[in-house]
Amino acid sequence: MILRTPPPRKRRADSQPPEDINNNNAQSPSSNRELLVYEDLPVPEYSHDHSIPITSDQMLCTYQCRQMVKSEFFDALSSAEKQVHDYQSKFGALNEDLSNAEAERKKFREKFFNAEQELAAAKGREQMLQEQLRKEVDFSQEQLRKQIHSFSELEVKFQKEMDLRQKAESSAAKAEEKASLLEEKLSTLSESIDREKNRLQNELLQMRSESKLSVSRISADLERMECKATNAEKESALLREQLEELKKRLDKCMQEKYELEKKSSIRSPEVPSQDSNLLLKHLQEELRNYESEVREARKLKASHEDIELLKEKLYEEKSRRERTELDLLKLSDLQVNVKRLEGELSTWKSVVREIPGVSSADDILPKFAALQKEVVDSMMRASDAQACMKEIQVSLDAAILDKQNAETEAAMAKERAESYKAENKQLESVLGLITEERDRLKNVLKLLKERTSLEGGTESVSGTIVQELEASLAKKENYVTELENSLLEKKEINSRQQNEIMLLNERLANEARRVKMLEREGDRLRSEISLLESKLGHGDFSSTNTKVLRMVNTLAVDNEAKQTIEALQNELQKTKEKLQAVEELKKQSSDAGTHVDSYIAGKIKQLKEQIATLEKREERYKTVFAERISVFRRACCELFGYKIVMDDHQRPDGIPVTRFTLHSIYALSDDEKLQFEYESGNTNIVVNDYTLQPEISRQVDIFIRKMNSIPAFTANLTVESFNKRTLS
Amino acid sequence: MASKTATKDIITLRGSAAIVSEFFGYAANSILYNRGVYPEESFARVKKYGLPMLLTQDEGVKSFISNLTSQLSEWLEAGKLQRVVLVIMSKATGEVLERWNFSIETDSEVVEKGVSREKSDKEIMREIQAIMRQIASSITYLPCLDEPCIFDVLVYTDKDCAVPFTWVESDPKLIANPQMVKLHSFDTKIHKVDTLVSYKNDEWDEA
Numbered sequence: 048m049i050l051r052t053p054p055p056r057k058r059r060a061d062s063q064p065p066e067d068i069n070n071n072n073a074q075s076p077s078s079n080r081e082l083l084v085y086e087d088l089p090v091p092e093y094s095h096d097h098s099i100p101i102t103s104d105q106m107l108c109t110y111q112c113r114q115m116v117k118s119e120f121f122d123a124l125s126s127a128e129k130q131v132h133d134y135q136s137k138f139g140a141l142n143e144d145l146s147n148a149e150a151e152r153k154k155f156r157e158k159f160f161n162a163e164q165e166l167a168a169a170k171g172r173e174q175m176l177q178e179q180l181r182k183e184v185d186f187s188q189e190q191l192r193k194q195i196h197s198f199s200e201l202e203v204k205f206q207k208e209m210d211l212r213q214k215a216e217s218s219a220a221k222a223e224e225k226a227s228l229l230e231e232k233l234s235t236l237s238e239s240i241d242r243e244k245n246r247l248q249n250e251l252l253q254m255r256s257e258s259k260l261s262v263s264r265i266s267a268d269l270e271r272m273e274c275k276a277t278n279a280e281k282e283s284a285l286l287r288e289q290l291e292e293l294k295k296r297l298d299k300c301m302q303e304k305y306e307l308e309k310k311s312s313i314r315s316p317e318v319p320s321q322d323s324n325l326l327l328k329h330l331q332e333e334l335r336n337y338e339s340e341v342r343e344a345r346k347l348k349a350s351h352e353d354i355e356l357l358k359e360k361l362y363e364e365k366s367r368r369e370r371t372e373l374d375l376l377k378l379s380d381l382q383v384n385v386k387r388l389e390g391e392l393s394t395w396k397s398v399v400r401e402i403p404g405v406s407s408a409d410d411i412l413p414k415f416a417a418l419q420k421e422v423v424d425s426m427m428r429a430s431d432a433q434a435c436m437k438e439i440q441v442s443l444d445a446a447i448l449d450k451q452n453a454e455t456e457a458a459m460a461k462e463r464a465e466s467y468k469a470e471n472k473q474l475e476s477v478l479g480l481i482t483e484e485r486d487r488l489k490n491v492l493k494l495l496k497e498r499t500s501l502e503g504g505t506e507s508v509s510g511t512i513v514q515e516l517e518a519s520l521a522k523k524e525n526y527v528t529e530l531e532n533s534l535l536e537k538k539e540i541n542s543r544q545q546n547e548i549m550l551l552n553e554r555l556a557n558e559a560r561r562v563k564m565l566e567r568e569g570d571r572l573r574s575e576i577s578l579l580e581s582k583l584g585h586g587d588f589s590s591t592n593t594k595v596l597r598m599v600n601t602l603a604v605d606n607e608a609k610q611t612i613e614a615l616q617n618e619l620q621k622t623k624e625k626l627q628a629v630e631e632l633k634k635q636s637s638d639a640g641t642h643v644d645s646y647i648a649g650k651i652k653q654l655k656e657q658i659a660t661l662e663k664r665e666e667r668y669k670t671v672f673a674e675r676i677s678v679f680r681r682a683c684c685e686l687f688g689y690k691i692v693m694d695d696h697q698r699p700d701g702i703p704v705t706r707f708t709l710h711s712i713y714a715l716s717d718d719e720k721l722q723f724e725y726e727s728g729n730t731n732i733v734v735n736d737y738t739l740q741p742e743i744s745r746q747v748d749i750f751i752r753k754m755n756s757i758p759a760f761t762a763n764l765t766v767e768s769f770n771k772r773t774l775s
Numbered sequence: 776m777a778s779k780t781a782t783k784d785i786i787t788l789r790g791s792a793a794i795v796s797e798f799f800g801y802a803a804n805s806i807l808y809n810r811g812v813y814p815e816e817s818f819a820r821v822k823k824y825g826l827p828m829l830l831t832q833d834e835g836v837k838s839f840i841s842n843l844t845s846q847l848s849e850w851l852e853a854g855k856l857q858r859v860v861l862v863i864m865s866k867a868t869g870e871v872l873e874r875w876n877f878s879i880e881t882d883s884e885v886v887e888k889g890v891s892r893e894k895s896d897k898e899i900m901r902e903i904q905a906i907m908r909q910i911a912s913s914i915t916y917l918p919c920l921d922e923p924c925i926f927d928v929l930v931y932t933d934k935d936c937a938v939p940f941t942w943v944e945s946d947p948k949l950i951a952n953p954q955m956v957k958l959h960s961f962d963t964k965i966h967k968v969d970t971l972v973s974y975k976n977d978e979w980d981e982a
Contacts, residue, residue, distance in 0.1 A: 584876060584957070585949065585953060586949045586950075588858075592933065592934050594932060595930070595931055596929065596938060596944060597929050597942065598842075598843060598930075599943060
């Protein structure tokens with residue numbers, strides 16, 4: 048542009064007042080152009096338009112191109128105005144942009160704050176989760192340690208049990224060996240016992256033969272003695288007879304003697320007395336002889352009695368011998384039993400010694416109880432371990448879920464960070480655009496400033512606007528710098544967040560590793576649980592809280608019963624056969640009898656014991672029955688007034704009959720008794736001396752024959768005999 | 776979701792006990808048929824659990840199983856039953872050859888407080904059907920029972936449980952070193968039944 052002279056100051060004052068002129072000019076420069084004549088313009092007073100002279104003076108040229116310059120100026124002005132307008136609009140737009148940017152910034156800031164809050168919350172949650180995880184992991188590790196410890200303890204226990212079992216097995220083997228040794232000893236002992244038995248039996252036989260011999264000898268002696276005795280008796284009888292005869296003779300002689308004496312006294316008493324004296328002497332000698340014979344006979348009688356006594360003694364001795372023999376047999380059995388029992392006792396003692404912590408047989412039961420308790424405890428522990436496992440699994444699942452949540456959150460945070468980055472980039476691009484615009488505007492402003500500096504006071508109007516624009520620009524710049532700062536801060540925060548995310552990722556990786564470890568542990572424990580479950584599935588159970596019931600199966604019972612009956616019958620037959628064989632063997636030889644095996648002996652012993660107990664029971668029953676029946680009889684006697692005696696006997700035709708004999712307690716004599724026969728439900732009175740008495744027989748006719756009532760008869764009789772007793 | 780909630784049914788303790796005891800009845804019949812304990816012709820076909828099931832017509836066995844199920848339901852309602860075992864033994868030697876083990880876990884809260892649970896009948900039936908299928912298919916791997924066999928029923932109950940007069944205490948009739956096969960389980964949400972069959976090791980395998 049051609050600007051040669053500065054505009055005059057007064058024109059500025061002129062140009063100031065009406066704005067509408069400007070507007071008019073701005074609105075219709077072309078219409079003014081049409082009205083103006085180039086030649087009339089030199090006059091400065093031309094005042095219908097003040098704005099025109101400004102440019103006209105400027106553009107006034109001597110070459111008469113004023114109009115053209117004016118139009119150009121107008122064009123330039125209008126364009127500048129337009130530009131100003133544009134700038135204003137742009138400024139407005141920029142302001143709007145700025146407000147938008149501010150709003151956006153606010154939004155971003157809010158978003159940023161939200162993000163920060165979310166981040167803090169996420170961090171908090173993550174920390175919480177981490178703590179929880181850590182706690183859970185610690186807890187699970189502790190539990191694992193405990194479980195491992197308990198497992199090791201259980202293993203140790205198991206090894207101990209195994210050792211014990213081995214010891215027990217070895218002890219069993221030893222015991223078996225001992226048993227075999229003992230069996231050998233037993234066999235040798237049994238052999239020796241057999242030998243002893245044989246010897247004893249031989250001795251017994253010898254003794255028997257000896258005793259037989261002695262018995263025969265004694266019996267021969269006895270017979271001889273008996274014979275002697277009989278002979279002596281006979282002799283004594285003869286002698287007695289002779290004695291009697293002699294007595295008679297003596298009497299006769301005495302009589303004769305008396306007679307003779309009488310005669311001699313009458314005659315000569317000396318001569319015949321001598322004869323008689325001789326006779327007397329003879330007779331006295333004979334008498335003495337007879338007396339000695341009689342004494343001998345008496346001795347013989349005494350000896351005979353002695354022999355009988357000896358015989359009785361012999362029988363007694365024989366019975367005693369038999370008893371001793373039986374006792375001897377029993378003794379041998381008892382010795383064998385004692386030895387066997389001693390052997391068992393010693394084995395038991397050794398077994399007791401080999402069981403640890405057991406000093407006597409009484410300790411075995413508590414030991415077993417303790418072992419059972421241990422088993423139950425281990426089962427409980429296993430169940431506890433299972434429960435722990437389940438808890439761990441649950442916590443593991445929770446941890447996995449938490450991990451997944453954390454991962455998703457981390458992914459979301461990453462996404463957010465990326466979105467933030469993208470937004471940052473967008474903001475940066477927006478900022479770049481804004482700075483570009485700002486630079487452009489600055490350039491434009493500079494240009495404008497240049498122009499205004501060129502144009503001077505004419506642009507005082509736009510100066511303020513420019514100043515405002517500049518201020519706003521400065522503000523904008525401030526905003527931009529603030530935004531940049533905030534962007535930097537955001538970037539820093541982002542980088543921090545990224546670092547944190549990295550850390551979290553590492554932690555996550557660590558946690559994942561731990562989770563894997565826990566999973567492995569879980570698998571191991573699961574396998575153990577499956578082992579325990581298999582044990583359970585096998586059917587094991589704890590006897591403390593479970594019992595097994597079986598439904599009585601009548602379907603199988605019949606078959607089982609039949610089978611058992613058959614088996615028992617078979618066994619019975621076998622044992623019978625065995626018994627027969629044994630008896631035969633016994634019969635065949637007494638030696639063979641000794642070879643009765645211990646099994647049968649034991650059985651016989653058992654059966655004998657059973658018999659003994661049964662006999663005892665029978666005895667007891669008998670005594671009880673006797674007691675009861677005596678009570679009953681006494682009560683009957685007291686209540687009905689009759690002592691009742693019952694006895695069974697058979698009639699001549701062989702029919703069994705029970706006879707009841709009733710004695711009244713008021714009876715005056717023992718003969719007052721009533722007899723009844725009871726035969727298959729019928730009771731009949733038996734006729735005896737008492738009932739044949741006319742009074743009684745009348746009563747029998749009335750009460751029994753006619754009225755057919757024995758109780759009435761007995762009651763009546765009781766009353767009558769009572770009356771008799773009391774009245775008499 | 777809608778269909779799931781629609782098919783859920785309320786299950787009471789009594790109902791659950793009835794389901795489980797009925798299951799035991801059918802399972803016992805199925806085992807007796809499939810293992811050939813009773814002759815094939817003594818069984819009649821009925822439809823149950825969506826499957827053709829076989830029920831014994833032998834009056835003795837019938838009454839035995841009905842008595843068993845009624846007693847089991849009583850115990851189940853009291854929550855005293857821990858396990859039911861059907862034992863198959865050799866008739867000649869009495870040796871235990873197979874143990875069909877049904878372990879029962881009872882929800883103690885239901886027994887104590889009398890609350891009810893929810894589970895669809897259809898689902899329970901499906902689970903039982905799976906077990907019945909497994910019982911039927913067990914003949915493929917269980918060793919052949921080539922001798923006359925008898926069966927017995929054992930129950931594991933709580934210690935404080937009163938013993939009815941048709942029941943006696945017994946030993947558990949275990950098998951030494953058994954082979955075990957775990958079958959499916961079913962759950963009424965009140966009673967959970969785990970099925971397991973253990974059987975005597977076949978000598979043929981070890982040879």
